[in-house]
Amino acid sequence: xxTSVRLEPIESNFLLNDLTYAALxxxxxxxxxxxxxxxxxLDERKMAKQLGVSRTPLRDALTRLExxxxxxxxxxxxxxxxxxxxxxxxxxxIVWAALESMAARLACAVATGEDIAMLRQIGMQFPEDExxxxxxxxxxxxxxxxxxxxxxxxxxxxxxxxxxxxxHLKPIRRRAMRDTSRADRSVVDHMKIxxxxxxxxxxxxxxxxxxxxxxxxxxxxxxxKFFVGESEDLEAGR
Amino acid sequence: xxTSVRLEPIESNFLLNDLTYAALxxxxxxxxxxxxxxxxxLDERKMAKQLGVSRTPLRDALTRLExxxxxxxxxxxxxxxxxxxxxxxxxxxIVWAALESMAARLACAVATGEDIAMLRQIGMQFPEDExxxxxxxxxxxxxxxxxxxxxxxxxxxxxxxxxxxxxHLKPIRRRAMRDTSRADRSVVDHMKIxxxxxxxxxxxxxxxxxxxxxxxxxxxxxxxKFFVGESEDLEAGR
DNA sequence: CACTGGTCTATGGTATACCACAAAAGGCAA
DNA sequence: TTGCCTTTTGTGGTATACCATAGACCAGTG
Numbered sequence: 441x442x443t444s445v446r447l448e449p450i451e452s453n454f455l456l457n458d459l460t461y462a463a464l465x466x467x468x469x470x471x472x473x474x475x476x477x478x479x480x481x482l483d484e485r486k487m488a489k490q491l492g493v494s495r496t497p498l499r500d501a502l503t504r505l506e507x508x509x510x511x512x513x514x515x516x517x518x519x520x521x522x523x524x525x526x527x528x529x530x531x532x533x534i535v536w537a538a539l540e541s542m543a544a545r546l547a548c549a550v551a552t553g554e555d556i557a558m559l560r561q562i563g564m565q566f567p568e569d570e571x572x573x574x575x576x577x578x579x580x581x582x583x584x585x586x587x588x589x590x591x592x593x594x595x596x597x598x599x600x601x602x603x604x605x606x607x608h609l610k611p612i613r614r615r616a617m618r619d620t621s622r623a624d625r626s627v628v629d630h631m632k633i634x635x636x637x638x639x640x641x642x643x644x645x646x647x648x649x650x651x652x653x654x655x656x657x658x659x660x661x662x663x664x665k666f667f668v669g670e671s672e673d674l675e676a677g678r
Numbered sequence: 679x680x681t682s683v684r685l686e687p688i689e690s691n692f693l694l695n696d697l698t699y700a701a702l703x704x705x706x707x708x709x710x711x712x713x714x715x716x717x718x719x720l721d722e723r724k725m726a727k728q729l730g731v732s733r734t735p736l737r738d739a740l741t742r743l744e745x746x747x748x749x750x751x752x753x754x755x756x757x758x759x760x761x762x763x764x765x766x767x768x769x770x771x772i773v774w775a776a777l778e779s780m781a782a783r784l785a786c787a788v789a790t791g792e793d794i795a796m797l798r799q800i801g802m803q804f805p806e807d808e809x810x811x812x813x814x815x816x817x818x819x820x821x822x823x824x825x826x827x828x829x830x831x832x833x834x835x836x837x838x839x840x841x842x843x844x845x846h847l848k849p850i851r852r853r854a855m856r857d858t859s860r861a862d863r864s865v866v867d868h869m870k871i872x873x874x875x876x877x878x879x880x881x882x883x884x885x886x887x888x889x890x891x892x893x894x895x896x897x898x899x900x901x902x903k904f905f906v907g908e909s910e911d912l913e914a915g916r
Numbered sequence: 917c918a919c920t921g922g923t924c925t926a927t928g929g930t931a932t933a934c935c936a937c938a939a940a941a942g943g944c945a946a
Numbered sequence: 947t948t949g950c951c952t953t954t955t956g957t958g959g960t961a962t963a964c965c966a967t968a969g970a971c972c973a974g975t976g
Contacts (some may be wrong), residue, residue: 444975455753455928455929456929456930457929457930467718483956483957484957485956485957491827493930493931494930494931494932495930495931495932495958496929496930496931496932497929497930499738499932499958499959500738500741503738503741504741504745505744507742507745507746508745514936514957514958515693515937515957515958515959516936516937516938516939516957516958516959517937517938517939517957518956518957518958519957531833531835532835533834533836534780534784534833534835534836535777535780535835535836535839537780538777538779538780538836539773539777539781541773541774541776542772542776542779543775546772562968566841593774595769596769596772597766597769597770597773598769598772598773598776601773601839626953637901649917658957660833691918693958693959694959694960695959695960721925721927722927722928723927731960731961732960732962732964733928733960733961734959734960734961734962735959735960735961737928737929737961751928752927752928753927753928753929753967753968754927754928754929754966754967754968755924755927755967755969756926756927756928756967756968757927757928915951
C-alpha cells in the first residue's frame with residue numbers, strides 16, 4: 441500500500457460569475473443612492489474592463505442583481521441602480537415585522553435555554569446609557585439581537601428572507617445611524633422581548649416584537665423625507 | 679398634418695430571454711418532481727435547440743430560475759430541478775402564515791367596505807357541502823380568498839412574497855388537491871376570518887388566519903410522507 | 917481478474933463578434 | 947431659426963466558438 445498523506449480538499453470556487461456577483465453586489469450596496477447627484481447608471485462594458493472579465497460573467501451577475509431588486513436593466517437604454525421609494529422601505533419594514541414576530545413566537549416554543557441565555561447576553565451588552573454613547577457599536581449589537589431572534593426560530597426560510605430584507609435596508613440603516621433619538625427606547629423594548637421569550641409567552645413575545653418594529657415603521661413614516669417630488673400620501677398600510 | 683390614427687403601443691416584449699424564462703419556468707413547474715422516477719436533469723444544449731434559441735438567453739433564464747430556487751446548476755455536472763424537502767415545505771407554510779396574518783391585520787385597518795364585501799363574496803361562493811363536491815373549483819376559490827386577503831393589506835411587498843411562495847407550493851398543491859378531508863373545515867375558518875375583518879378586529883383576524891394556516895402546517899407535518907429516506911425528525915419549528 | 921492511469925466525452929463557464937434598437941447628433945430645406 | 951429627416955453612436959441582446967473540468971471509459975499491467 442502507498443503512503444497516505446494528509447490533504448485538505450482544495451476548494452477554489454474560481455467561478456468568475458460568482459466572484460463578479462459578489463464584487464458587484466458589494467459595490468452597488470456601497471453607492472449612496474440617496475444623494476440627488478449620485479450616478480445610478482452602470483456601464484456594462486466599462487465594468488467588465490475594470491473587473492478584468494468579459495461581459496458574459498458580468499451579465500450573469502447583473503441578472504442576479506436585477507432579480508434581487510437592486511438594479512433595473514432597461515433593454516438598449518442602460519442599467520440603473522434602484523432607489524427604494526419611501527413606500528417600499530415602509531413595506532419592507534412591515535414584512536420584517538411579520539417575519540420577526542413569527543420568529544419570536546416560534547422561538548418561545550423551540551429555543552433551548554442556552555440559546556435564550558445567549559439572546560439575553562446580546563441584548564444586555566449595552567445598558568441604556570451606554571447605547572447612546574457608542575451608537576455605532578450599539579447598532580452592531582442591535583442587528584445581532586434581531587438576527588438571533590430569527591435564528592432561534594429554527595426556521596431557515598424565515599431567516600433567509602429576513603437577511604435578504606436586511607441587505608436591502610442597508611443603505612437606509614447607514615442613514616438611520618445618525619439618528620440617536622431611538623436608541624434608548626430600543627434597549628427597553630429589547631429587555632421586555634427577552635423576558636417574554638424566557639417566559640415562553642408566545643403571544644406576548646410576538647406582540648412585543650411586532651410593536652417594536654412597527655414603531656420603527658411609524659417613526660420613518662412620520663419623520664423621513666426621501667426625495668423631492670415623492671408622493672407623501674399613499675403610504676404602506678395606512 | 680397627417681391623419682392620426684389611434685394606436686396601442688405594440689408591446690412586443692420580444693426579448694428571447696424573457697420568453698425563454700417564461701417557457702422554462704412553466705415547464706419546470708409542470709414536472710412532477712415527487713415521483714421517484716422523474717427525470718430532474720436538464721440538458722442545456724438540447725433545450726436551446728428545442729426552443730430554437732441559442733444558449734445565451736437560455737442560460738439567462740436558467741440563472742433566474744436558480745436564484746428563485748427552482749433549479750440548481752452544478753458546474754460541469756448538470757442542471758437539476760430541485761425537489762423541496764418536507765422541511766422546506768413546512769417552513770414555507772410558516773412564512774406564509776406570518777405574511778398572511780400580518781396582511782389580515784393590515785386589512786382590518788385599511789381595507790374599504792367594498793373590498794371586504796368582495797372578500798365575503800369570494801368566501802361564501804361555496805357553502806360547506808358544495809365545497810367537498812366540486813373540490814377543484816373550490817380550490818380555485820380558496821386560492822382567490824387568500825390572495826384577496828393579501829391584496830387588502832395594501833402592501834405590495836407582502837403580496838409579492840406571498841405569490842412567490844405560492845408558486846413554489848404549486849407542485850404541492852397539485853398533490854394536496856386529492857385530499858378532501860380538509861375542505862369542510864376551511865369553509866368554517868374562512869367565515870370566521872371574514873367576520874373578524876368586517877369587525878375590524880385586528881387581533882382576532884390575525885390570530886384566526888395564523889391558526890388556519892398553521893393547522894395546514896400541522897396537517898402536512900403529521901400525514902405527509904415525501905421521499906423514502908427523508909428524515910422524519912428535525913422538522914421546522916418543532 | 918483487479919487495479920491503475922491515461923484518454924475521451926459531455927457539460928457548464930467564458931470570451932467575443934455581431935445585431936437591433938434608442939437616443940443623440942448632425943444636416944438640410946423651408 | 948425651425949422642424950424634419952438621416953446618420954452616428956452607444957447600449958443591451960444574441961449567437962457561437964472555445965475552454966476547463968468531472969466522470970465515464972478503456973487499455974495496459976501485475
